[in-house]
Structure formats: C-alpha cells, structure tokens
Amino acid sequence: MSANTLFNDSTVVLGIETSCDETAAAVVMGGNDVLSSVVATQIDLHARYGGVVPEIASRAHVEAMNVVIRQAISQSGVPIERIDAVAATVGPGLIGALLVGVAAAKSVALVLDKPFIGVNHLEAHLYAALLDDPHVEFPMLVVLVSGGNTLFVEMRGHGDFSVIGQTIDDAAGEAFDKVARFLDLGHPGGPAIDRIALAGNAKAIEFPRAMMHDGLDVSFSGLKTSVINYVRKNPTVSTADVAASFQYAVVDVLAAKARKAAQQIGAKTVALGGGVAANSLLRSTMTTLCAESGWRLVLPSMGMCTDNAAMIASAGWYRLVADGPSSMDMGAMPNLKLT
Amino acid sequence: MGQTAHIVGRLDNFMIILSIDTATDGVSVAISDGARVLASSEMRSEKQHAEVLTTMIDFVRKQAGVTFGDVGAVAVDIGPGLFTGMRVGIASAKAIAQVLDVPIIGVTSLDILATAVSETDDVIACVIDARRGEVYWSLYRYIDGKLRQVTAPQASTVEECALQTIDRGQATLFVGNGALRYRNEIELVVAGVLPSFEFADEMAALPTAVVLAQIAHERALRQEWQEADTLVPEYLRLPDAEINWATRSAS
C-alpha cells in the first residue's frame, strides 16, 4: 500500500449507502470520527411483501436521498465546502438501488471538485466495529453475519484481508428471516426471533448443527428445514421454544466456527459485523468465548451493525489513503465480492 | 408540473441551464444559456447510464467554458422511461441542484419528444417503449401556434394507444421509440381509419437534452421550477409487487 499524503486524519468524507433498503448518508473525519450518521429506513414499505422489493427500494432511495444528505451535512456541523471526498457503496447489492447512491455521490463529488471513492459494502461492514474502537491489534477475525452474508474474514491490516470461511447456502440472517416468516413473526426476522426467544427455552428442542467438524464453512439451510419439519410434526409446540432453540443452534455454530477460525489465524482481536451482530445471544456468547480465550472482542454499537453510511465513509477513507480515488466512470457492481 | 420554489433565480433569459436526459436508451447532456446551446453530448449506449453520465457532464461543462458556479438551474427528464436508467439522471440532477443550491426543472420525456416536432396540423402521438407490449404515451397538438398536451400521459397496451388516436380521427404523426418498435401493430389498427398517418424517423425516436434545454428555458422565465428535494420521477407504472399486491387484496 502506498501512503497518500494528500489525505490524513483531518480528511472529511461524505459517505452514501443505498445498497438495500436503507437510504443513508454520514460525515466521518479521519476514518473513525463520526460527525453525523443519518439512516432513513424503508422497513415499513417492504414489510407486507415479506422481503425487500428492489423496485420499491429504488424509488424510495430517489425520494429520500437529498433530504438524507442534507441532514447528514447539517448535523455534522461542517459546511459542504469542507467535504474532502465522497464515498458510496458500489456493491454488492440491488443494482437499481445502488445506482441511485452512486449517481448522487459522483455528482456531489463532481460539483465540489473532490474525489469519489467506490466502496465495497462488505469491506465497510468490516470497518463498522472499528468506528467505536479504532485501535485494534491485528490479526483480527471479523465474523460478518447479515441477511446476505455469513463470512469469516482474516484481517491482517487495513485493506489486507481474506475470506477464510463462509456459508455454503443460506446466510445466517436469511435463516432468521425465513424461520421468522414461517413462525409468522414478521419481517425483519432477526429482532423478532431475538425478542420472542427471551421467553423460550433454548434447550427445549435439539436442532441439528451442520458441518460442525468440517473446516470453517457453515450451512443453515438444513437447520431451517428441520425447524419447519419439527413445527409441522408438533403443531402445539411453543413458538418461543422453537425460536429460542433455533437461535441457539445458529449461535452455537457461529461461535464454534469463530473459535476455530480465531485459533487458526492466531487472532489478537475478534470483531462482529452485519445485522446479526445485533443478536443478543450472539453478542453474549462471543463475549464469553473471547474472554475465555484471551482475544479482545470488538462489538459494533447496535446502529453500526445494520446498514449505515458511517461505515461506508470510514472504509472509503481507508481506501482513499491507501489507493487514492476511484474513477468517475465507475458504475454499480451488484455481485461484488470481498477479496 | 413545477410548483414555484422559494428560490430567487435570475430572471433574464441568459440563465445557464445544465440539462440531463437518461430516461431511455440514450444518455445526453447539454449546457445552454437561453439564446443557444453552449455545448452538448449524446450517446446511445448499452453501457449503464451511471458509468457514462458523470464524465459526460464534466466534458460538456468544460466544452461550454463555464464553471458549475455559473449554472443557474438544472433540468432533467423525469420519465416515463426505463426505471433504472431514468433514476440515474434524476438522482444526479437532484444532487447537483442541491449542492449548487439552484432550482430544478423536471420535464417529461413525452413533452421533450413532442417539442422536437416542428409546427404541424397533425396530432402528435408521443409513444415511448414501456416493454412487455406496453407503451407510455400522450397526444399533442399545435393550437394557435402553441404546442398543447391534449391527453394525460398514460401507460397502456399498444393497441389501446392506437385506438385512442382513432377516436380523434385526425391525421397523426407517431413519434418515439415505442412508435417505431410497434409500428406494425399501430398500422394494423389505424390504416384505412385515420385520414393519414406517419412515423417520425429514428433520429427523433429518443428525447434529448438539447430539446429539454429549450423547454427548461421557457419554464425558467416563468419560474416554473422547484427545489431538488421535492422533484419526483414520473413512472406512470407501479412496481410489479404493488400491482400484484393490489390484485391479490382485491380478490
């Protein structure tokens, strides 16, 4: 990585995020100092469809974008002329949704005559935990668990990482959503299951843990199926017990794989990221595991687990310092991977 | 269209306007000052509009020899058209207007197509391809030398559009990529029924920023503009999920 001396701790980045169903903008200075972070969620617009509808998401982004940018800038207390660079999520995500943020961000950068930075949404999730706690020791294991991803990432330094394990089918958050829909708990499923599980017995039902002993990959599709089969065979079962036992199985698998991954890379630090990082059982289980194993655990604040633009601005700042700006010809990359 | 915004713009006819059109397969940008187009660029591209547009705006601005600070208003084609493509231009125009703190002028793609047709006694049927056998369309006429939209814009089958031109029973000029794509279907309906009909050629099939700029200057003189936050696209069609939902709820 080449040091880019033009950009430093006083560099102010406007971040924009529109990859899924949150329209977000944030102003972050020097990579970690969050001056503002505004998120306009569309959860209510999609709730009745049981999932995010791409065209509805794209329309909502266009309508919310200007207001969200305006709020982020005014809440940051810095005048718009003080913005040094504009970062936006270029992928992965919904193509139509991504394009709204990319088009807006490049336009703001063009008019202000400042650099544009295209940010990988997954890389931004890696940085979300560091926003509250930037001075970590590497190597660091990041467990990135969301509706779209379940990744175990070895991070050797800023911008230097590799995926060492992942789901072979459903993402953890996807399993939460599907089981919640089946149990009629609504969308998004993660918070709903977390809530009702508090009233249930996690050991009531022994759901299978797939691939516990093979490497660092995970699988949640079989677990989801066995939950569905169990409830069909036992229609009078307590929904709270099912939710608690299902959640326990997911967290058990994630924690076991995290332990194995952290040992394998000789981790000094372990961080969580993504929407499922807000799950209370995962947070407490990882807290215990890391305390026992002597790894420092970095937990993102609740607002930084789900999609936001502060993490985009932060990842953008690290990219800018390391590699310089992106091309203004950059479009959206809906299938972008974490590499 | 276009409520009066609480923005005091320059009222002379020499306001510099940046015009952006990405509502169809074309991407085009123009910078004009009311008297003339200072620079423009246009392309038909299979590439995503977002990859082309920002660089094109910068190129046209430099060619025009103006700074962004000189721009007094931003104009944009608000559709109807291809949803993803049109949003690229709209999101860009809104962001630029916001940062420059200037008003925005939204013009429909149908108005732009009609304005490109020189004065005629024919009915002008502007027809944009909406895919899936449907078109976005509206009828226009020159009345006392002024172009008037005589039907509300709508999305319908090609046949429905053709039938409505028959209702008027006047010589008709069909304009737009929808008219050209469904030329045979339209001819089947109107041939022998309308006194005469014609199809404008490929050159006039897509809306362009240069024609948009002409409309924008007329509207700017009347302060028919708005603040960037309030500008919304003209889709003319609900998202599929909403249509399905409504159908299911109704049955």
Ligand SMILES: [Zn+2]
């Ligand atoms: Zn995310």
